[in-house]
Structures are given as structure tokens and as C-alpha cells.
Amino acid sequence: MLLKCCFLLHILAFTLLSLNITVFAREEAKALVRWEKSFSPSLCSLKSWSLDNLENLCNWTGIVCSSQFTVSEINLSNCNIDGTLDNLDFTSFPNLTTFNLKDNNFIGSIPSSIGSLSKLTFLDLSNNSFEGIIPPAIGRLTELKHISFSNNQLNGIVPYEIGNLQKVQFLDFGWNYLGNGGWSKFRSMPSLSHLSLSNNNFTSGFPVFVPKCLNLTYLDLSANLFTGQIPESLFSNLGKLEVLDLHSNLITGYLPQSLTNLSKLTTFDVGNNSLSGNIFLGSVPYWTTLEVLSLWGNYFTGEIPSEIGGLTNLKYLQLYINDFSGSIPPKIGNLSYLTKLDLSFNHLSGPITPTIGNLSNLEFLRLDRNNLAGEIPFEIGKLKLLESLDLSENRLSGPLPTWISNLRRLEELYLTENKFSGKIPWDVLPTSLRKLWLFNNSFEGPISSTIGNISNISFLLLCSNKLTGQIPSSICNLSSLEFLHLSNNILEGTIPECLGNFSFLRVLRLNANRFQSLTPRTFAKDCAIEYLNLNSNQLEGTLPQSITNCQYLQFLDLGNNYVQDYFPSWTETLPKLRVIILRSNRFHGTIPATKMKFPFPKLQIFDISHNEFGGRLPMRYLKNFKSMKNVKENGTQTSDWYTDSQESMTLVFKGSEFQVVKILKSFTAIDLSNNRFCGNISDSIGKISSLRYLNLSHNSLTGHIPTSIGYLTVLESLDLSSNHLTGEIPEPLTTLTFLSVLNISHNYLVGRIPQSGGQFPTFENSSFMGNSGLCGYPLTKKCEDDEKQELPQEVHHDDGGDGILDGMTWQSVLMGYGFGTLFGIVLGHFILIKWPNLYRMFF
Numbered sequence: 001m002l003l004k005c006c007f008l009l010h011i012l013a014f015t016l017l018s019l020n021i022t023v024f025a026r027e028e029a030k031a032l033v034r035w036e037k038s039f040s041p042s043l044c045s046l047k048s049w050s051l052d053n054l055e056n057l058c059n060w061t062g063i064v065c066s067s068q069f070t071v072s073e074i075n076l077s078n079c080n081i082d083g084t085l086d087n088l089d090f091t092s093f094p095n096l097t098t099f100n101l102k103d104n105n106f107i108g109s110i111p112s113s114i115g116s117l118s119k120l121t122f123l124d125l126s127n128n129s130f131e132g133i134i135p136p137a138i139g140r141l142t143e144l145k146h147i148s149f150s151n152n153q154l155n156g157i158v159p160y161e162i163g164n165l166q167k168v169q170f171l172d173f174g175w176n177y178l179g180n181g182g183w184s185k186f187r188s189m190p191s192l193s194h195l196s197l198s199n200n201n202f203t204s205g206f207p208v209f210v211p212k213c214l215n216l217t218y219l220d221l222s223a224n225l226f227t228g229q230i231p232e233s234l235f236s237n238l239g240k241l242e243v244l245d246l247h248s249n250l251i252t253g254y255l256p257q258s259l260t261n262l263s264k265l266t267t268f269d270v271g272n273n274s275l276s277g278n279i280f281l282g283s284v285p286y287w288t289t290l291e292v293l294s295l296w297g298n299y300f301t302g303e304i305p306s307e308i309g310g311l312t313n314l315k316y317l318q319l320y321i322n323d324f325s326g327s328i329p330p331k332i333g334n335l336s337y338l339t340k341l342d343l344s345f346n347h348l349s350g351p352i353t354p355t356i357g358n359l360s361n362l363e364f365l366r367l368d369r370n371n372l373a374g375e376i377p378f379e380i381g382k383l384k385l386l387e388s389l390d391l392s393e394n395r396l397s398g399p400l401p402t403w404i405s406n407l408r409r410l411e412e413l414y415l416t417e418n419k420f421s422g423k424i425p426w427d428v429l430p431t432s433l434r435k436l437w438l439f440n441n442s443f444e445g446p447i448s449s450t451i452g453n454i455s456n457i458s459f460l461l462l463c464s465n466k467l468t469g470q471i472p473s474s475i476c477n478l479s480s481l482e483f484l485h486l487s488n489n490i491l492e493g494t495i496p497e498c499l500g501n502f503s504f505l506r507v508l509r510l511n512a513n514r515f516q517s518l519t520p521r522t523f524a525k526d527c528a529i530e531y532l533n534l535n536s537n538q539l540e541g542t543l544p545q546s547i548t549n550c551q552y553l554q555f556l557d558l559g560n561n562y563v564q565d566y567f568p569s570w571t572e573t574l575p576k577l578r579v580i581i582l583r584s585n586r587f588h589g590t591i592p593a594t595k596m597k598f599p600f601p602k603l604q605i606f607d608i609s610h611n612e613f614g615g616r617l618p619m620r621y622l623k624n625f626k627s628m629k630n631v632k633e634n635g636t637q638t639s640d641w642y643t644d645s646q647e648s649m650t651l652v653f654k655g656s657e658f659q660v661v662k663i664l665k666s667f668t669a670i671d672l673s674n675n676r677f678c679g680n681i682s683d684s685i686g687k688i689s690s691l692r693y694l695n696l697s698h699n700s701l702t703g704h705i706p707t708s709i710g711y712l713t714v715l716e717s718l719d720l721s722s723n724h725l726t727g728e729i730p731e732p733l734t735t736l737t738f739l740s741v742l743n744i745s746h747n748y749l750v751g752r753i754p755q756s757g758g759q760f761p762t763f764e765n766s767s768f769m770g771n772s773g774l775c776g777y778p779l780t781k782k783c784e785d786d787e788k789q790e791l792p793q794e795v796h797h798d799d800g801g802d803g804i805l806d807g808m809t810w811q812s813v814l815m816g817y818g819f820g821t822l823f824g825i826v827l828g829h830f831i832l833i834k835w836p837n838l839y840r841m842f843f
């Protein structure tokens, strides 16, 4: 009886329990299904999430139950879900311990009702697009051990209620837009060991609660706007710290000596701040656990302390961009685990210490931009794992030694702007090389045919040396070439035909050599060349028409050669061409009328000066240069030309790694000077309304200066000198407010020089001389109504081309000497090296 009763009771209890279970489970399942309806997962199938499948709730995708058949975990991480939390009824999950939505696309705010998940220990909403504030109700989740909201768009302050999370060990609010809160109201969080507030908008002083979190091992406050000094309390209290990352803030002051109290530190990063003074390292041993020491981008001074050699576990040592001076301490050679050593951009002098050769794990060595002198010590040849070596911009001399062959993994070798000399050891260059930058040294001798061995090379920059002889045909092996710079050498002969076939070649600079024939004759259909500079050679012959296969060509410079050809009107179809320079050749003939509506659609610089072109001015071309017309000054749109790049025009390569040539978008120039053009300057000149530089001097132009020239409202320089122009100076010329250079000398102009308006009062008499009919200031000749009509004198035309504007050609404008700095163009040979390096350094 008793037994039976017991049995019945048992049954009853069981039934009640399972009834309960079903009720709670049904609640939870309903809440989940309602939530799921509002979003679309794409990586995880949520087919199981259905009320028909209620009995399997604990086996639904991403759901885990506790032993009581209630949902304890919701884990939808990395499901690529587009959704919100608006439809989720948090009160349905009283026993939830884990809520994980990491790596999805949830949007909207984090609802306050999340505060009802009172058993929650793990909350991860990172890497979504949540916005709005962090609800203070989070402070009610007092069981939380792990909380991450990183990589969202949360803003506002961090509510002080977060300090109630006394059990929290891991807290990551990085990569949001959070700003300062009332840090003083925060309690310390005694269990906290991992804290990241990086990449937010926190300003002013450090959060005061941090030094009170005595269990911290990982502290990342990087990439904020924290100012002031690093509080000493960080170092005196937080003895367990292993990672201290404060990089990219506005921190000032010195490194305190107590820093060495942090005896467990593995990473210390204060890069990219405004710290100064000497770096104290106290006495060894300490910091023997340190693996990463990053002090780059500060104002540290003094010598690199020799004690640095005591940091025996160091793997990364980043001291670049500081004001360190003195020599490299030999003890640096004790850091035998070092894989990356960067001392660039300092004022280090003396020789390169040979002990660097002891760093047998080194993969990356940068000593560039210092004042190091002497030869490269042969011990560097022992660094068998070296992949990148940068010694550029020092005062190093001597040869590039043959031990370079030992560096079998070397991919990047930068020795630019030093005083290296002798022959390049072509025979033994590591075949692993991808980038060989040797420009601006005194390397000499011919390029050996063994150059064909470095067949992985993509950047071969040998310009500004004293290389002689011909380019060997084995260069045709180097089909990965993207940049070939051989300019400013003494190379001669022919340019190998195969360069026209390289499918990756984007920049070809062969200017300032003694190449003789205009090759390659054939550019392949997939020609990728964007920049072609053959200026200042001895090239003869005609221009190969297959250059139109180079549909990406932006810059074409054939100036200062002996090319004998008609105007290459077929280049007008090149869709990206921005600069064409044919000056100082033997181009001749008339310039035929174009058939295209908009020839040269992107052209900004058209320089065909110093040739033998004749006939009338090619107005059909000029007036239809689309990118010289109606370009809204530094505006954001109008011509489509504005939409395809940012502020300044750059050739961007490999994910913006290289800024090769930088031309401001709004610089425009037309130079037809020193030819044999005749006839009038047509009124349609006024249509090139965005022109900044116009030079038609030293031709045989006749007629009046058209009044429409007043429409060239941004014109900065106008040279019409040494022609046969007649009539008066048109009044509209005085309205050009940017005009700072004017030369209309040596024509047959008459009448009074306008005395007011625009820049006119600032022009000197050299602008007007040689026009015997002109009078008034600044010329000495007075205008008098009753003055006897003077006979025009013989005008002296200086055919030598040494015009008054010498030193004021558009090229000099570009170099920034002239008035046009603002709209200048930067084509410096080596600009491309300096800044790319800076860029490279950051990665």
C-alpha cells in the first residue's frame, strides 16, 4: 500500500514535472521562433527552430539546455545573420547563462530588457552593427564573467553600473564610438583580467578605476584620445600585467622608472604618442619576459640604452620615428630571439654594429633614415632568415657585398640614397628578391645578363646611378616586373622589345639615359602600363601606334628626344591619358582635326612645345579637352573625372601601397610654344574654362588677343610673347584674378596698358616690352592723346626659345617654385619612394 502510494506519488510528481518542463520549454521555443522570424540567417540553417520540433528544443541549432530541460545557451556566432534584438523576449530565458551573437550583422540597439538574464555569465555581441548606448541595465548581470561588445557602433558613455560586474574577468568594448563617462563612479572590478577599450573616442585622462583592478593581465587602451601622462599607479599596482597597449593616443611625459615593476610584461606598446625623454631601463634583470617593445612614433631622445640587451626574450623591437642618437648598442646582438628590429627614422650614427649578425632569427631589419656610415658589416650576411633589409637614406658606402647570396630568403632589399658604389653583384643576387631598390647611389658598370636570374622581381628601381652599357636581353625573363626604373643612368642601345609584352608592367621610367631607338615597337593587347617616361634620351624614329593597346596609360613623356613624326592623333582615344609631353622633338606637320567629340578625355597636361608643328592652332582639340573644361574648382563633382579618385590624383598600386605619381586633379596646362603655328587665336579658346597655364609663345600667331580669354577664370599663367599679335590688350584680361604671370612682349600690340583691375598693376615692364605701340605704366613710354603716331619698330623675335618665362615653364610650376604651388603637380622622381616607405613602415 505504502509502496503503491509512493509509486503513484512518483508518477504524479513526474507528470507535474514534465508538464512544467513543457510549459517552460514551450515559452522559450515560442520566444525563439518569434525572434527567428525577424531575421535571415545565411550560414547556419535554423530549420530546426520550429514549434513542430518542440521535443527537440535542446537539439535546435545553436541551443544548449541545462539538465532541467531549459535553455541555458544561445550561441549563433558566425551565422551571418541580419537581424535585431527587438523581437527577443529576454524574460522567457530565466536560466540563460550564455548568449553569443558574435560575428553576425545584427543592427539596432541593445535592449534594456537584456538585464533580466540574471544568470548570464557569458555575453558576446561583438562584430555586429549594434548602435546606440550600452544600457545601464547590463549592470544587473552580476554573474557575468565574459562580456564583449567590440566592433559595433555603440556610442555614448560607459555606464558606471558596469562597475557592478564584480565577477567579470573579460571585458572588451573596443572598436566602437564610446566616449568618456564618470569614471570616478566606477567600482574596481577585482576579477577583471582582460580589459580592452581600444579604438574608441575616449578622451582626457585615464579611467581611474583601472589601476584598482588588481587582477589585470591584459590592458588595451590603444587608439583613443587619452592625454596626459601614464599614471604611475598603472605600474605600481598592476604587477600581473602581461600586455599593456597604449599605442595611438595623445600621451605625453616620460616613461617612469617604475615601469620595470611589471615583471610579467610580454607586450609593452606605447607607439604613436608624444612621449619624450630618455628611455630608462634600470638595471637588469627585469622584463625578461618581454617579447614586444614598441616605442615608435614618439619623441624619445638620447642613446638607445645598452641595457636593452638584457631583454633577452624580445622578438619585436620597434623604436622607429624617434629622436634617438648615438650609435646602435652592440649588446643589441644579445637579443637572440629577435625577429623584427626597426630603428628607422632616428638620428643614429656611426657604423652598423656587427653584433646584429648574431640575431640569427631576424627576418626584418630596418635601419633606414639615420646617419649611419661605413660599409655594411659582413656579419649581416649571417642572417639567413632575413626577408627584408632596409638601409636606405644613410651615409653608407662601399660595395653591395657578395655575401648577399647567403640571404636566401631575402625578398626586399632597399639601399636607396646612400653612397654605395662599385658593381652590383648581379651573379649572386638572391633569387627570392621581389623588390630591389638601389636608386640614388653610385653603382656602376653594366647590367649583367645574370639579371635574368632574379625572375621573381616585381620592383626593380635602379635609377640615379652610373650604370652603363645596354639592357641585356635576359631582362625578358623578369616577366613579373611591375616597376622598372632605370632613369638617370648612362644606359644606351635599344630598349628591349619584350618590355611591351610584360603583362604586369605598370611603370616604366627610362628617362635621362642614352637610349637610341624608340622601342618597344609593339605593345601587347593586355598592356598594363600606366606611366611611360622616355624623356631625355636620343630616341629616333616614330611613335609606335600599338601604344594605344595601353588602355591604362595616364602619363606619356617623350620629351627631349629626336622623334620625327606627325602628331600622334591616335593617342586621343586613350581613355585615361592625363599627361602627354612631346616637347623638344622633331614632330612636324599640321595637327589634323579630330573626329572624336571629346578627344583625350582625361587630359590635363598637353605639351607639344619646341617642335616643328605648323598650320593653325589645333583649336578643335583644345576646346574639347573635357577635363580642362567646367571643372568645378576643388569641387566634388561635375565632370566624371572627379568621381574616380580622391583629392589628389594618384596612381595606386597593390592596395594603395605605392603612391607613384601624384598630380593634383585641378592642374591643367597647354604648351604649344616654340612651333610654327600661324593664324588667329580663335575665340573658342574661352571654352577651355579650367585652364591654368597657357603658353602659345614663339609662334607666328596673328590677329587680336581674343576677348574670350576673359573666360579662362582660373588662368594663372599666360604667355603669348614673340608672335605677331596686333590690336589692344583686351579689357577682360584684367579680370583674371589668379593671373600672376603674364607675358605678351614682342608683339605688335598697341594702346594703353590697363592701369587697374586684377593683377595688372603687379606686372613688370618685361611683360609688355617689345610692343612699340603700347604705352603707359609700367613702360616708360607715356600715353598722350596728342602724341604723334609712332611707326612700329622692327620687333626682335628671339627664336632661341629663351623667353622671358624661362624658369617659369609649367614644369617649374609643378616643382612648386612658382605661383602655382597650390595647383602644382608632383612628379619628383623620388617622391614615390619617401612616402611609400612611411606607409610600409606602419605595416
Ligand SMILES: *[C@@H]1O[C@H](CO)[C@@H](O)[C@H](O)[C@H]1NC(C)=O
Binding pocket: 048, 056, 059
Ligand atoms: C540532433 O539533431 C541532429 C541533426 O540536426 C541529429 O543528427 C541528431 O540525431 C539529433 N540528436 C538528438 C539527440 O536528437
Ligand SMILES: *[C@@H]1O[C@H](CO)[C@@H](O)[C@H](O)[C@H]1NC(C)=O
Binding pocket: 073, 075, 076, 077, 098, 100, 122
Ligand atoms: C559557440 O559556437 C561556436 C561554433 O558553433 C563554438 O566554436 C563556440 O565555442 C561556442 N561558444 C560558446 C560560448 O558556447
Ligand SMILES: *[C@@H]1O[C@H](CO)[C@@H](O)[C@H](O)[C@H]1NC(C)=O
Binding pocket: 024, 068, 070, 094, 095
Ligand atoms: C532554472 O534552473 C534551476 C536550477 O538551476 C531550476 O530549479 C529552475 O526550475 C530552472 N528554472 C526554469 C524556469 O526552468
Ligand SMILES: *[C@@H]1O[C@H](CO)[C@@H](O)[C@H](O)[C@H]1NC(C)=O
Binding pocket: 078, 080, 103, 104, 105, 127, 151
Ligand atoms: C566579423 O564577422 C564577419 C562575418 O560576419 C567575419 O567575416 C569577420 O572576419 C569578422 N571580423 C572580425 C574582426 O572578427
Ligand SMILES: *[C@@H]1O[C@H](CO)[C@@H](O)[C@H](O)[C@H]1NC(C)=O
Binding pocket: 190, 191, 192, 193, 215
Ligand atoms: C585573479 O586571477 C586569478 C587567476 O588568474 C584567479 O585565480 C583569482 O581568483 C582572481 N582573483 C579574483 C579576485 O578574482
Ligand SMILES: *[C@@H]1O[C@H](CO)[C@@H](O)[C@H](O)[C@H]1NC(C)=O
Binding pocket: 155, 177, 201, 203
Ligand atoms: C569623438 O570625439 C570628438 C571630440 O571629443 C567629437 O568631436 C567626435 O564627434 C566624436 N566622434 C564620435 C564618432 O563620437
Ligand SMILES: *[C@@H]1O[C@H](CO)[C@@H](O)[C@H](O)[C@H]1NC(C)=O
Binding pocket: 248, 249, 250, 272, 842
Ligand atoms: C597614430 O595616431 C593617430 C591619432 O593620434 C591616428 O590617427 C593614426 O592612425 C595612428 N597611426 C597609426 C599608424 O596607427
Ligand SMILES: *[C@@H]1O[C@H](CO)[C@@H](O)[C@H](O)[C@H]1NC(C)=O
Binding pocket: 235, 236, 257, 258, 259, 261
Ligand atoms: C615599483 O618601482 C618603484 C621605483 O622603481 C619602487 O620604489 C617600488 O617599490 C616598486 N613597487 C613594487 C610593488 O614593486
Ligand SMILES: *[C@@H]1O[C@H](CO)[C@@H](O)[C@H](O)[C@H]1NC(C)=O
Binding pocket: 309, 330, 331, 333, 334, 355
Ligand atoms: C651579451 O653580449 C655580450 C657581448 O656583447 C656578452 O659578453 C654577454 O655575455 C652577453 N650576455 C648574454 C646574457 O648573452
Ligand SMILES: *[C@@H]1O[C@H](CO)[C@@H](O)[C@H](O)[C@H]1NC(C)=O
Binding pocket: 333, 354, 355, 357, 358, 379
Ligand atoms: C656576437 O657578435 C660578435 C661580433 O660579431 C662576436 O664576436 C660574438 O662572438 C658574437 N656572440 C655570440 C654569442 O654569438
Ligand SMILES: *[C@@H]1O[C@H](CO)[C@@H](O)[C@H](O)[C@H]1NC(C)=O
Binding pocket: 417, 418, 440, 464, 829, 830
Ligand atoms: C640623392 O641623394 C642626395 C643626397 O643623398 C640628395 O641630395 C638628392 O636629392 C637625391 N636625389 C634624388 C633624385 O632624390
Ligand SMILES: *[C@@H]1O[C@H](CO)[C@@H](O)[C@H](O)[C@H]1NC(C)=O
Binding pocket: 633, 634, 635
Ligand atoms: C576651394 O579652395 C579655396 C582656396 O583655394 C577654399 O577657400 C575653398 O573653401 C575651397 N572650396 C571647397 C569646396 O573645398
